[in-house]
Amino acid sequence: MNEHTPDAFTIDASERRAVAQPRNPSFYQDPYTFYTQLHAAAPAFVWENYGHWCFAGFSEVNALLRDRRFGRQILHVATREELGLPEPKPHTSDFDLTEKFSLLSLEPPDHTRLRTLVNRAFVSRNVEQLRPRIEALANELIDAFEASGKVELLKAFAAPIPAIVIAEMIGVPSDMAMQLVAWSNRMVQMYMFGVTESVERDANAAAIEFMAYLRDLIAARRKAPKEDLLTHMLTAGADGQKLTDKEVISTAILLLNAGHEATVHTTGNAVKTILASGFDPETLFASPEQTAATVEECLRFDAPLHMFTRFALQDLELEGGVTLRKGDTIGLMLGAANRDPRRFTDADRFDPFRTDGANVSFGAGIHFCIGAPLARIELQTALATLFRRLPKLGLAEPPSYSNVYHFHGLDRLLVEW
Ligand code: HEM
16 A cells, blocks of 8 residues: 655644645655544644645535635635735736636636536536447557557546547547647646746646647637537527637636546546455446446545635634634645545445445535536446456556645556456
C-alpha cells in the first residue's frame, strides 16, 4: 500500500487546526489516513496550509454544497478592495478569461441561463444513446494494444475514451482529442497548491492556443452549421438571449476539460482499486446493475476530485461555532466525506456490494456535475469492457498518484496480462 510517514500531517483536535502540506508525497499518496483521523478528531478544522476552514464530514459537505449563503463567485457581492483580494495577474489574463464565463465560476442568474442551454445534451436519456459508441471505442483501443501484453493504461485507454466522446459531442474532430487533453493537462496545473509563475505562464499559453482553436471552429460552424453542441450553443439562446462568443468559448473549454480529466482519473483509480481488492472482476461486472454499483463504489472509495471551495456571501455562523466573514473561503472535502464513518458502514473498505454507497463525488446543489450521467456510462462501459477483454489484467508496477492534491489521480498505470 502507499507509504505514509508520520510527518505527513498533524491535527490539533482541541484547537480544531491541522497542518498537512498538500505537495508532500507522503500526504498526497495517501490522504485517507489524514481523513480517518480528522473524522475522529476534528471534522471541521482550519487547514493551516490553505488558511481557511475545511469540512470533512459527509452531511456537512453535502449541506454546504447546497447552502445558498455560499457561492463559487464573490465579486458580484463585494469588490477586491473590500475583500483584500490581490489584483488579477497580467500573465494569467487569458487563462482567467476562460474561467470568467465558465459555469463553475458563475452564480444565478448567469449560471442558470448558461446551464439551461447545455443541460439538455447531458441528461440521462440523451447520453444513454452513446453506450454503443463508447463500447466500440473501448474495444478499438483494446484491439490496438492487446497483443503487446503490457500497456500504460491511462494514455492508451483511460484518456482517449472520455476525450473523444466529449470532443464528438461538442463537434471537435476526434483526431484533435489528444491535443485537447494536452491543453487541458497544462491548464489544470493552475490548481496545484503553491503554483509557480512558470506553470502559470504555461497554463496561460495553453489557454491562448485553446481559445484560438475554438475561435476558428466557431467561425467554421457559423458558415456551415452542424448537428453538434457547438452549433447549438451558437444558435440557441435561453429566454431569447444568445450566448456571446466568450461564453461559448468558456463553456466549450469547461466541457472539454471537465469532460475528461475526472473521468480519466476515476478510470485509473478504479482499475487500481479493483486489482488491489482481491475481488474477481467477473463478479463485479456480472450484470448492468452490479456494474453500476461497482462504478459507484469506485467513485466513493477513491474519488478523483478531493476538494472544492466556496466563498461565504455574507457574515454567518455555522453550527459548531464556526464564524465566517463575507468573502471567507471554505474547503469542502469530497474525498474525505466519502469515507465518513458516520455515513458509511466500514467506510475505509472497498465493497462493491454495499447498498449505502451514494456519495458526493459529483458534488451537490446548483453546481452538481452536469456530466455525471455521461461519466457513469463511460466508466461502466469502459471498465466492464476492459475486464471482460483482459480477465488476467494485473499491475506491472505499483502505481503512484500525481502531485496535484485536488485532482487525485495516478501519474501512470502500467498493467500487464
Ligand atoms: C468521474 C467523472 C466526474 C467527476 C467525479 C466530476 C465531478 C464534478 C464535481 C464535484 C463538480 C462540482 C464542483 C463544485 O461544486 O464546485 C462538477 C461540475 C461540473 N462537471 Fe463534472 N465530474 C466528472 C465528469 C464530468 C464530465 C464527463 C463532464 C462533461 C460534460 C463534466 C462537466 C462538468 C461541468 C460543466 C460542471 C460545472 C457545473 C456547474 O457549475 O453548474 N464533468 N463535476
